Amino acid sequence: MDKSELRTALVEALLPRASRLGMERSELTDDLDLLRSGLLDSLGFVDLVVELEKRSGREVDLMSAMERPGGSTVGGLIELFTRIA
Amino acid sequence: MNVLHPSTDPIAVFDRAVAVWPSRPALDIDGAVLSYGQLSAAADQYASACDATLPPGARVALVGQRHADTYAALLGILRSGRSYVPLHTDHPPERWQQVMQRAQVAALFDARNSTAFRTVDIADPAHAVGEAYVMFTSGSTGGPKGVPVLRRHVAAYLAHALGHFGITERDRCTQLFSLAFDLSVHDLFVTWGSGACLCVSAEATGLRTAAHVQRAGITTWFSVPSLIDLLARMRALPPGGLPHLERSFFCGEALRWDQVQRWSQAAINSSITNLYGPTEATIAVFEQVVEPPYPASGTVPIGRPFAGSTAKVNGGGTEGELILGGPQVTEGYLGDPAARTNFMRGSNGDTMWYATGDRVRCDPSGIYHFLGRMDDQVKVQGHRVEPSEVDHVLHPLLQGCTSVTVAVDRSGAMRLVTFIDGPADAVALLHALRERLPSYMMPEAIRVLERFPLNPNGKVDKRALKELAHNG
Numbered sequence: 001m002d003k004s005e006l007r008t009a010l011v012e013a014l015l016p017r018a019s020r021l022g023m024e025r026s027e028l029t030d031d032l033d034l035l036r037s038g039l040l041d042s043l044g045f046v047d048l049v050v051e052l053e054k055r056s057g058r059e060v061d062l063m064s065a066m067e068r069p070g071g072s073t074v075g076g077l078i079e080l081f082t083r084i085a
Numbered sequence: 086m087n088v089l090h091p092s093t094d095p096i097a098v099f100d101r102a103v104a105v106w107p108s109r110p111a112l113d114i115d116g117a118v119l120s121y122g123q124l125s126a127a128a129d130q131y132a133s134a135c136d137a138t139l140p141p142g143a144r145v146a147l148v149g150q151r152h153a154d155t156y157a158a159l160l161g162i163l164r165s166g167r168s169y170v171p172l173h174t175d176h177p178p179e180r181w182q183q184v185m186q187r188a189q190v191a192a193l194f195d196a197r198n199s200t201a202f203r204t205v206d207i208a209d210p211a212h213a214v215g216e217a218y219v220m221f222t223s224g225s226t227g228g229p230k231g232v233p234v235l236r237r238h239v240a241a242y243l244a245h246a247l248g249h250f251g252i253t254e255r256d257r258c259t260q261l262f263s264l265a266f267d268l269s270v271h272d273l274f275v276t277w278g279s280g281a282c283l284c285v286s287a288e289a290t291g292l293r294t295a296a297h298v299q300r301a302g303i304t305t306w307f308s309v310p311s312l313i314d315l316l317a318r319m320r321a322l323p324p325g326g327l328p329h330l331e332r333s334f335f336c337g338e339a340l341r342w343d344q345v346q347r348w349s350q351a352a353i354n355s356s357i358t359n360l361y362g363p364t365e366a367t368i369a370v371f372e373q374v375v376e377p378p379y380p381a382s383g384t385v386p387i388g389r390p391f392a393g394s395t396a397k398v399n400g401g402g403t404e405g406e407l408i409l410g411g412p413q414v415t416e417g418y419l420g421d422p423a424a425r426t427n428f429m430r431g432s433n434g435d436t437m438w439y440a441t442g443d444r445v446r447c448d449p450s451g452i453y454h455f456l457g458r459m460d461d462q463v464k465v466q467g468h469r470v471e472p473s474e475v476d477h478v479l480h481p482l483l484q485g486c487t488s489v490t491v492a493v494d495r496s497g498a499m500r501l502v503t504f505i506d507g508p509a510d511a512v513a514l515l516h517a518l519r520e521r522l523p524s525y526m527m528p529e530a531i532r533v534l535e536r537f538p539l540n541p542n543g544k545v546d547k548r549a550l551k552e553l554a555h556n557g
Contacts, residue, residue: 017529019512038519038524038527041466041498041524041525042315042466043311043314043315043318043498046315046318046319047318050318062319062320062321063295063296063319063321066293066296067293067296
């Protein structure tokens with residue numbers, strides 16, 4: 001999966017929850033922090049990562065990803081899945 | 086300065102450690118370490134600032150930022166004879182305002198903005214001599230409910246914890262609980278009362294916990310059980326992965342045996358203790374140390390009450406509502422006499438009793454088992470949530486309609502769903518709720534029905550609503 005495919009998959013996965021909270025697709029920008037915004041709780045975040053792992057066929061190191069600044073933003077997640085291992 | 090005795094005041098427990106271990110590490114925030122002597126000196130500055138600017142016995146709102154100044158200010162407030170009212174960093178400003186007004190705080194401390202106490206313009210500040218803190222929990226009558234906890238209540242908890250939990254000055258302890266959660270009082274004062282080091286991560290949200298524990302060389306763990314599920318789902322609990330842990334405590338929600346299994350396989354050298362207690366009875370009053378072999382399913386008993394505390398089942402049978410009595414039971418809720426019905430003073434005039442609303446069974450060996458709630462209260466990641474509080478917040482926003490919020494279990498995690506019996510803009514309402522409620526109290530959805538399902542008695546059928554919520 002390339003960046004734009006990942007972004008699409010991520011947005012599709014987030015949209016149901018986002019729309020129930022009254023957020024629009026256009027608000028799901030790269031700098032949106034999924035945890036701080038209240039869009040996801042910790043368990044929801046992990047479930048999202050697992051879902052993306054299934055779709056992309058890649059396993060990521062979530063622990064070290066969380067250590068990086070911006071690790072829980074939309075952009076941070078895309079970066080996590082697309083950077084060269 | 087007053088001479089305090091450790092049996093009556095948590096600050097005396099800290100002071101004793103300062104005297105015995107002045108140069109040992111007391112606080113480690115992501116590698117920046119303060120010794121007991123340094124932390125005490127910083128606390129002294131805050132105590133002097135309190136004395137200079139605030140009336141005696143005042144309450145001070147304290148934003149629970151994981152910052153050295155926050156911990157020093159908390160100690161300074163207590164050392165000066167005042168009481169702290171923690172504010173959760175993630176809660177919306179409107180809720181902070183409610184909490185500050187209800188607690189009649191005289192000042193606000195927010196380490197993010199300033200290291201000074203900012204006085205609050207209030208007509209009638211509280212005079213709370215002998216109080217340690219006020220913790221706010223979800224209230225079924227709308228708005229957060231304050232539980233004032235006196236120093237002697239905390240001292241009674243510490244007397245048990247310091248005598249039985251086996252923590253020493255060589256230990257390094259977690260500080261995972263928000264300061265706005267009374268289990269953080271265990272983190273701070275059991276650690277400091279033992280001369281151990283409190284290890285804080287400024288960004289220690291659930292997801293960052295595993296790396297922090299490895300890096301900080303933690304020996305003593307304390308968290309809600311649901312953190313085990315989170316770490317397991319993150320693949321952060323490999324077999325033998327937490328070998329440095331020597332003891333683990335869990336509290337805040339029911340601990341399941343499958344969680345114990347998972348934890349014991351990672352923390353292979355750690356004891357495991359299940360603690361139980363409501364905020365109204367100060368941190369925890371029951372304990373159960375678990376030993377293998379562990380059952381495959383079900384929940385761990387809450388065990389037996391601490392020596393000095395008393396438990397009984399309402400009505401005198403072996404199953405029913407748990408009533409707690411003893412030196413940790415607080416005196417009632419803040420400024421809300423109507424809600425004191427679950428507090429009773431014993432016939433001797435000294436002992437307070439508190440009806441917990443928790444349903445328990447006492448087995449023939451005297452071990453208590455948690456069965457559930459008498460009411461609708463649920464735990465969301467360890468936070469007490471009264472679903473009806475959401476409805477109270479919604480009420481003024483609904484024009485002529487009614488809302489009913491129910492909790493549903495989504496593969497082990499509790500979520501709220503709100504139903505409304507008439508036309509409403511669910512999106513606008515969710516926006517409004519976000520400004521008023523903490524994130525863990527936010528409904529995952531608002532659903533509009535033409536009318537509520539009713540049970541044979543003509544009341545709203547919450548069971549039917551839960552099924553609706555569960556199925557979509």
